[in-house]
Amino acid sequence: MPESPTISAVLSFEEARRAVAEQAAKIAKPPIESAELLSAAGRVLAEPVLADRDLPPFPRSTRDGYAVQSSDLSRVPAMLDVIGEIRAGEAPDKIPSHIGSHHTASIMTGAPVPDGADAVVMVEYTSSHGNQVQVSRSVAPGENIVPRGAEAQNGSLLIERGVRLNDAAIALAASVGKSQLQVYKRPRVAVLTTGDEIVDIECTPGPTQIRNSNTYSLAVQIQRAGGEPVLLPIAPDEPRKLRSLIEQGLQSDLLLITGGVSMGRYDLVEQVLSELHAEFFFTGAKIQPGRPAVFGKCGAGAPACEKVATYFFGLPGNPVSTMVTFELFARPVLEALAGMHPSKLKFVYAKLKSEIRVKPGLKRFLPAILSGEFESSEVELVPWQGSGDIAATARANCYIVIPPDREQIPAGEFVAILPRTV
Ligand code: AMP
Ligand code: MG
Numbered sequence: 001m002p003e004s005p006t007i008s009a010v011l012s013f014e015e016a017r018r019a020v021a022e023q024a025a026k027i028a029k030p031p032i033e034s035a036e037l038l039s040a041a042g043r044v045l046a047e048p049v050l051a052d053r054d055l056p057p058f059p060r061s062t063r064d065g066y067a068v069q070s071s072d073l074s075r076v077p078a079m080l081d082v083i084g085e086i087r088a089g090e091a092p093d094k095i096p097s098h099i100g101s102h103h104t105a106s107i108m109t110g111a112p113v114p115d116g117a118d119a120v121v122m123v124e125y126t127s128s129h130g131n132q133v134q135v136s137r138s139v140a141p142g143e144n145i146v147p148r149g150a151e152a153q154n155g156s157l158l159i160e161r162g163v164r165l166n167d168a169a170i171a172l173a174a175s176v177g178k179s180q181l182q183v184y185k186r187p188r189v190a191v192l193t194t195g196d197e198i199v200d201i202e203c204t205p206g207p208t209q210i211r212n213s214n215t216y217s218l219a220v221q222i223q224r225a226g227g228e229p230v231l232l233p234i235a236p237d238e239p240r241k242l243r244s245l246i247e248q249g250l251q252s253d254l255l256l257i258t259g260g261v262s263m264g265r266y267d268l269v270e271q272v273l274s275e276l277h278a279e280f281f282f283t284g285a286k287i288q289p290g291r292p293a294v295f296g297k298c299g300a301g302a303p304a305c306e307k308v309a310t311y312f313f314g315l316p317g318n319p320v321s322t323m324v325t326f327e328l329f330a331r332p333v334l335e336a337l338a339g340m341h342p343s344k345l346k347f348v349y350a351k352l353k354s355e356i357r358v359k360p361g362l363k364r365f366l367p368a369i370l371s372g373e374f375e376s377s378e379v380e381l382v383p384w385q386g387s388g389d390i391a392a393t394a395r396a397n398c399y400i401v402i403p404p405d406r407e408q409i410p411a412g413e414f415v416a417i418l419p420r421t422v
Pocket of ligand 1: 195210258261262319388
């Protein structure tokens with residue numbers, strides 16, 4: 001008699017997300033390694049990055065123009081004596097020590113503004129006359145100058161631990177001279193696809209066989225979320241072989257299983273995990289696609305193994321269900337294992353192009369196309385044959401989110417959409 005899961009719980013979408021967040025918060029930080037600045041892009045920072053001096057290190061002119069005392073320009077036009085020129089990177093001993101009243105120095109963008117001057121007037125509002133310049137516009141105190149230390153003070157925190165390093169963060173680290181960064185090691189995420197009908201992509205499928213695509217969509221999603229995919233062989237719908245591959249997958253930091261979690265006679269994943277004394281946090285979520293998704297934790301199998309219990313997800317085998325449930329549930333756990341603060345789901349709103357009618361009761365994430373730009377953007381569902389339709393989903397660039405209490409949404413209404421990450 002197969003053992004049944006310790007808890008059989010079909011949760012609402014929000015409850016399931018909370019269950020995931022609760023577990024993600026318990027995950028310890030991963031080990032640390034060093035990375036060259038450029039290869040740290042996309043990695044998770046494991047050390048605080050501090051300002052190594054004031055930023056900017058001097059009062060910086062943001063324009064090409066003339067450094068002035070703004071009070072000299074309370075009445076314009078005004079004639080000022082030009083006492084020097086300050087280029088970006090000018091040696092300190094070549095910079096006028098002081099700009100007095102009715103004096104000025106021409107100055108370039110990125111050059112240090114000398115003492116005495118409290119504004120820079122743009123070159124466009126001046127005309128040069130030998131050693132003098134005529135200024136036709138007044139300026140407010142501070143105009144076109146970024147004061148020393150206004151962006152960051154020496155020693156202050158610029159990037160905190162746990163941040164995924166994007167282009168701006170890499171630029172900031174470069175600006176404080178970090179050619180190496182401490183980053184967290186990527187978690188290893190085992191991918192186990194199940195099903196007697198599933199064959200490797202190198203094989204020619206028989207008439208009723210299906211090529212394995214879920215392993216590949218998951219591998220891409222894992223990499224994008226900061227993990228390292230570990231691809232296991234395809235598991236048949238046979239308990240012993242499935243159990244041995246699940247035990248192998250539990251040696252990784254996270255195990256993602258696809259298929260075998262529905263109600264069919266050969267959907268054996270929950271049964272096998274129960275035999276391994278798994279703890280289940282949910283065994284379904286009221287969503288479409290992806291209703292049978294399973295989340296739990298399980299010891300690593302081999303009794304000699306010291307490894308703490310491994311989180312696992314049983315994701316429904318339909319390819320679109322696998323993709324959607326990864327984003328909704330597996331991603332936060334993977335991000336926590338990668339040392340990140342798990343990111344929130346980011347929804348944007350767009351105008352619906354054509355009416356939607358659905359049965360109420362499930363929160364739906366349906367493949368859709370967002371088109372147009374700015375005020376003319378609109379979104380519509382992609383016609384599809386259900387959650388096995390990878391071709392329709394590949395044409396989509398987002399998912400429309402339909403709340404469980406809506407049966408009809410008229411064209412013209414603003415709907416929430418979950419953008420597809422590229
Ligand atoms: P299951 O969740 O095992 O009931 O599978 C649901 C549907 O997804 C079936 O039509 C399977 O053939 C299909 N499927 C399962 N695993 C994969 C896979 N790795 N690649 C493509 N399709 C799959
Ligand atoms: Mg199956």
